[in-house]
Amino acid sequence: MSTIDVPPPRKLEIVEQSGNEMVVSIGPQHPSTHGVLQVITQIEGEVISRASPEIGYLHTGIEKSAENLFWTQASTVIERMDYLSPLSNALCYFLAVERLLGVTDRIPPRAQQIRVLMAELHRIASHCVWLGTHGIDVGALSVFFYCFDLREDILDLTEAAGGARMHPNYLRLGGVNGDLPEGYLARLDALIEKFPGRMADLRRLLQKNPIFQDRTVDIGVLSLEDALAWGATGPVLRASGMAYDVRKAFPYCGYEQYEFDVPTRTEGDAYARFLVRLDEMEESMRIIRQVRKQLDTPGPVMIDDPKIAPPPKETIAVSMEALIHHFKIVSEGVRVPPGDVYQSVEGPRGELGYYIVSNGDNKPWRVRTRPPSMYHTQLLKTLTIGELIADMVVIIGSLDPVFGEVDR
Amino acid sequence: MPSPQTPPIGSTALDPTAVRPPIDDAIIERVEPSELRARLIALKREGFTMLLDIGGVDYLERKPRFDVVYHLLKLPPRVSSVAEIGRPERRRLLCGVPGEDARVPSVADLWPSADWAEREVYDLFGIVFEGHPDLRRIQMPADWEGHPLRKDYPLRGPARERTPRPVFANKSNVRAGTPPSGRTAAALQRQIALARGQVPPVQGEAK
Numbered sequence: 001m002s003t004i005d006v007p008p009p010r011k012l013e014i015v016e017q018s019g020n021e022m023v024v025s026i027g028p029q030h031p032s033t034h035g036v037l038q039v040i041t042q043i044e045g046e047v048i049s050r051a052s053p054e055i056g057y058l059h060t061g062i063e064k065s066a067e068n069l070f071w072t073q074a075s076t077v078i079e080r081m082d083y084l085s086p087l088s089n090a091l092c093y094f095l096a097v098e099r100l101l102g103v104t105d106r107i108p109p110r111a112q113q114i115r116v117l118m119a120e121l122h123r124i125a126s127h128c129v130w131l132g133t134h135g136i137d138v139g140a141l142s143v144f145f146y147c148f149d150l151r152e153d154i155l156d157l158t159e160a161a162g163g164a165r166m167h168p169n170y171l172r173l174g175g176v177n178g179d180l181p182e183g184y185l186a187r188l189d190a191l192i193e194k195f196p197g198r199m200a201d202l203r204r205l206l207q208k209n210p211i212f213q214d215r216t217v218d219i220g221v222l223s224l225e226d227a228l229a230w231g232a233t234g235p236v237l238r239a240s241g242m243a244y245d246v247r248k249a250f251p252y253c254g255y256e257q258y259e260f261d262v263p264t265r266t267e268g269d270a271y272a273r274f275l276v277r278l279d280e281m282e283e284s285m286r287i288i289r290q291v292r293k294q295l296d297t298p299g300p301v302m303i304d305d306p307k308i309a310p311p312p313k314e315t316i317a318v319s320m321e322a323l324i325h326h327f328k329i330v331s332e333g334v335r336v337p338p339g340d341v342y343q344s345v346e347g348p349r350g351e352l353g354y355y356i357v358s359n360g361d362n363k364p365w366r367v368r369t370r371p372p373s374m375y376h377t378q379l380l381k382t383l384t385i386g387e388l389i390a391d392m393v394v395i396i397g398s399l400d401p402v403f404g405e406v407d408r
Numbered sequence: 409m410p411s412p413q414t415p416p417i418g419s420t421a422l423d424p425t426a427v428r429p430p431i432d433d434a435i436i437e438r439v440e441p442s443e444l445r446a447r448l449i450a451l452k453r454e455g456f457t458m459l460l461d462i463g464g465v466d467y468l469e470r471k472p473r474f475d476v477v478y479h480l481l482k483l484p485p486r487v488s489s490v491a492e493i494g495r496p497e498r499r500r501l502l503c504g505v506p507g508e509d510a511r512v513p514s515v516a517d518l519w520p521s522a523d524w525a526e527r528e529v530y531d532l533f534g535i536v537f538e539g540h541p542d543l544r545r546i547q548m549p550a551d552w553e554g555h556p557l558r559k560d561y562p563l564r565g566p567a568r569e570r571t572p573r574p575v576f577a578n579k580s581n582v583r584a585g586t587p588p589s590g591r592t593a594a595a596l597q598r599q600i601a602l603a604r605g606q607v608p609p610v611q612g613e614a615k
Contacts (some may be wrong), residue, residue, distance in 0.1 A: 055524075059547040063532075068563050099431050198614055228457040228483060233522030241487035248490045251434055262490050341432045342479060342500060355463050355477060368463035370479065377525045405545060 011379055020044050024389070028057045032393035035403030039380060039396075043389050051384040051392075053377055058407035066367040070333030072096055075362060079167045081369060082405040084129050085122035087158075088347040089113055089405075090171040094352045096343035097173055098231055100336050103214050103303060110299035111175035112253045116293045117188075117251070118158070118170065119345070120284040125154040126348035127281050133204065134274070134397040138215045138334075143205050150198050153191050161182055173334060174303030185295060192292060194323070195285050196200050203278065216271040220383045220395035223268060230382065231375040234350025235280060236399060238264045239272035246346035258287045270398035277400075333362035349373050349400055369408060373401040426492035434479070444503050448478065452518055456480040456499060459515070462525035464533040468559040472536055473507030478515075505535055514540035531558035581594040 018234055027038040037056035042050040062081055062224040066074040078093045079086040100102050128147040135143030142202045155165040157170040162168025170177050222232065227240040239245055245262045263279030264373040265272035293364050302309045306325035344353035350372030357366040376399040409490035439447050457550045460479040465471055478501040484492060505512055514537035526537040527546040537543055545552060554561055601607045 001469060028522060056545075056549075057549040061556060064561075064563065102431070224487060225485070227483065229520050232461060233460075242483060242493070243490045244483055244493055244496070245490065251497055264489075267485055326460070341429060342434055342498070343432060351460065353461060353479070355461070355479070357465055359500070366465045368461075368462075368477070370461040370463075374524060375521055378521065382520075392533055 004339065023050065026392060028054075032285055033396060034133060034401060035406075037377065037396070037401070037403060038405075039384075039392065041384070041389065041392065046388050046390070048384045048387055048389055048392065052381055053380045055374070055377060055406050058403045062408045063339075063369065063386055064368055067364055070362055071336055071364060072329075072334060072368065075171070075173075076167070077406045078167050078367070078369075079169060079402060080348070081371070081404050082126075082347065082352070082373070083166065084402050085119075085126040085348045086119045086167050087175075087344045087368075088123045088170070088345055088352055091253070092343055092345040092347070092352050092354050093118055093356075094171055094173055095345065095358045096341050097336060099341045100339050100356065100358050101173075101304065101308060102335075103174065103308065103335070104340060106303055106305070107175060108296070108300045108303065109254070110179075110295070111301045111303075113291050113294050114161075114176050114180065114301060115171060115253050115349070116255065116258070117288060117295070118161070118176075120287050121154045121157060121290070123284045123348045124281050125151045128154075129200065129279050129398075130277065131274075132204075134394075137397045138212055140206060140209070141201065146198065146201055146205065150195070153194070157184070157187060157191065160187065172302070172309065174305065174309040175301050178302050179298075180295070183291070187294060188288075188361065192285065192289055199278075199282060199285075205277070206274070206390060210388060213271060215391070215394055216274060216398065217269060218267075218388065218393050219270045221267070221269045221377065222383060222396055226379075230379050231370050232350070232379060233375070234346065234348070235273055235276045236376055236379070238262065239276045240268035241266040244343050246351050250344065252343075252345060255287075258290050260284075260286050270394050273398045273400075301303075335360065335362050336364075344370065347372060349376065349402065349405070351353070369405070371405040371408065373399075373405045375405070375408050377401045423511050432498075433495075434500040436500045436502065438502045438504070441503055441505060441512045442499070445515065447501065448515050448518060449588075451480060451499060451501075454482075455485070456482045456497075457485050458483055458520035459525075462522060462529055464529040464535060464557065466533060466557065466559045470507070471579045472504035474505040474510055474533060475507055476512055476535060477501070478503070478528060510535040511538055513538050514543075515538050529556070534558065 021042055021044050023165065024041045024043055025038060027033040028036040033039070038054040040052045041048055062077050064324070065077045069077065074101055074329060075090045076092055079090050081089050095104070097108065128151040132144035132147035135141070156303055158168055159165045161184060162170030162177065176206070222236065222240050224240045224242060227237050229244065232240070241264060243262045243264045248262055260283045261277050263283060265276055295331060306322070310326045310329045311319070311322040316326050336358040338358050340355065340357045342353060342355045344351050351370065353370030355368040355370065356364055359365040380395065384392055387395065427543045437590070438445070458481040460481050465475040465477060467475065480499040480501070482497040482499070500564065505510060508532070512535060514526055516526060517539070524546060526540055527543060528535060529535050530543055531545040531547050532555055544550065548556065599609070602609055
C-alpha cells in the first residue's frame with residue numbers, strides 16, 4: 001500500500017519577540033477578516049508595531065484552470081474570483097477577449113446597456129455586503145439587515161435575468177445570454193423607487209452615528225503618496241484624493257454617455273472610504289436610472305457573428321448552417337487571434353484588470369488577473385502600524401478585500 | 409522611442425520579435441533583464457507613479473522562455489480631479505527571462521506594491537527576483553514543490569498521482585496504489601502480467 005505523503009505543517013515566519021512585545025496571530029478563521037486572511041501581528045500593549053498579512057488560504061488555481069478551458073467556458077471560473085460582484089469579472093474578461101477578436105465596436109448597444117446595468121447593480125450589491133459586514137465589525141448589527149435586504153432585491157433581479165443568484169454566467173462573448181425577461185423592467189423600476197429611501201436609512205444609521213465615527217475617523221489614514229506607491233485603486237484611492245475611475249479615464253461599454261460624478265475625499269481614513277462608497281452607491285443608481293430609460297428600446301443583445309456567438313436556438317432546427325456553427329462553437333470553442341491585451345474595468349473594489357495572451361488557439365494561453373483586493377490587503381502592512389489592535393478589523397473592513405480574488 | 413512589440417505567440421511559431429499595432433491603451437516596450445531596473449527607474453522619474461501589476465507568462469518552447477510583464481500607470485502625484493487626470497498614460501514592459509536560471513532584479517524598493525506581486529510570480533513561475541526583501545511563496549504552501557503556472561506543471565498537480573486507489577479497487581488482481589509517476593502505464597502492465605503469471609518476477613519484485 002502506498003501512503004499519502006503528509007506535508008509538514010506550514011511554518012510561519014514569526015517576527016522576533018522581545019520585552020513587552022507579543023505576537024498575536026489574527027485569523028485565518030477570524031470572522032472579521034472577511035474571509036481567510038491571517039495577520040501575524042506584533043503588539044506592544046495594545047498598539048500594533050508590525051503586521052504581516054498571510055494570504056493563500058483560498059488559492060484555487062483559477063488562472064491555471066482558465067488556461068485549460070475554452071475561451072467561453074473560462075468565464076465560469078473567472079466569475080468565482082470576486083464572488084461579491086461576479087459580473088464585473090466576467091465583464092472585464094469578455095471585454096478583453098472581444099478586443100483580441102477586434103469586435104469591440106460591433107457589440108449591440110442593448111447588450112452594452114444590459115452589461116452596464118448588471119455591473120452597476122452588482123456594484124451596489126457588493127457595497128451592501130461591505131457595509132453590512134463593516135457595520136457588524138464595529139458593533140452596528142442592524143445595518144446588516146438593511147443592506148442584505150437591498151442585496152436580496154438585486155440578486156433576485158440577477159436571477160430573473162441570468163437564472164442564478166450568485167454566478168449566473170449571464171454575460172457572454174459578444175453580448176449577453178438572452179434578453180431581459182418579461183416584467184424585468186417593472187421590477188427594476190420598483191428597486192429604483194425603493195433605493196433612495198433605503199440609502200437614507202443606511203446614512204441615518206451610520207453616517208452621523210458618534211460610535212461609528214469614533215471607530216473610523218482618523219483610523220487607518222492612507223496618504224495619497226502611499227496610496228499610489230502601494231497600488232491602491234478604486235474607493236481606497238479616491239478616499240485619498242485621486243479621482244481616478246476607469247469608467248471616466250478609459251471608458252468601456254459606453255460609459256462616456258452616462259452622467260455621473262466620481263466621489264472623492266481627501267482625508268484618507270476609514271471614515272472617508274465609508275463616505276466614498278456610500279456616494280458611489282448613489283452614483284451607480286444614477287447610472288442605472290439613465291440605463292433604464294434606454295432599455296425601453298428593444299434590439300439584439302448578441303453580436304451577429306456565427307464564428308463568435310452561437311446562432312439562436314430557433315434557427316438550428318431549420319438551418320443547416322446554423323446547426324454547423326452551433327456545433328462548431330459548442331464542441332471546438334471560439335478561436336481567438338494571437339496577441340496580448342490588457343483590459344481593465346472599474347470593479348467595486350478598484351481597477352480590475354485582465355492581461356490575456358492568446359496563441360490563436362481555442363483556449364487562452366494565459367489569463368492574468370490584476371486583483372485590486374490583493375494590493376489593498378497588502379496595505380495592511382503600512383496602515384495598521386501604530387493603530388490599536390481593536391482597530392485592525394475596522395481597517396480590514398474599510399479596505400473591503402474579497403479573498404476569492406486575493407488568492408484566486 | 410521603443411517600437412510596440414507583442415510577445416511571441418502561437419504554440420508552433422513563437423517569434424519574440426513579431427510587431428503588431430497595439431490593441432489596448434498601453435504603449436508596449438520590451439526590455440532585457442539587465443536594463444529592466446534602469447528603465448523602470450527612468451519611467452518612475454517620468455511620472456509613472458503607479459505600478460499596477462506584475463504578471464508572468466510561460467511560453468514554454470520560446471527562447472527566452474518567460475515574460476515578466478509590468479503594467480504602469482501615470483497618475484499625477486497630487487490631489488486631482490477627473491478632468492486633471494484625463495486619460496492617463498499606460499505603459500507595459502515585457503521582460504524576457506530565460507527558462508534556466510530565471511532571474512530578474514526586484515523593484516520592490518521603487519514601488520512597495522511590487523512586493524506581493526513579485527512573490528506571486530516567484531511562487532507560481534519560479535522566477536527569482538534578486539534583491540527582494542522577503543522572497544517566499546505567497547499562494548502555495550511554503551513546502552510546495554514545483555511552480556503551478558508553468559506550462560509543464562500538470563493541471564491537477566503531482567499530488568493526484570500519489571493518491572492511493574480506493575478500497576473497491578483492491579478486489580482487482582492489480583496491487584493497490586498507483587505506481588509512482590513517470591512509469592504509470594508500463595508499470596501497471598507489468599504488474600498485471602506478473603499477477604497473471606505471464607512473466608517471471610525479477611528477484612526482489614513483489615508478486
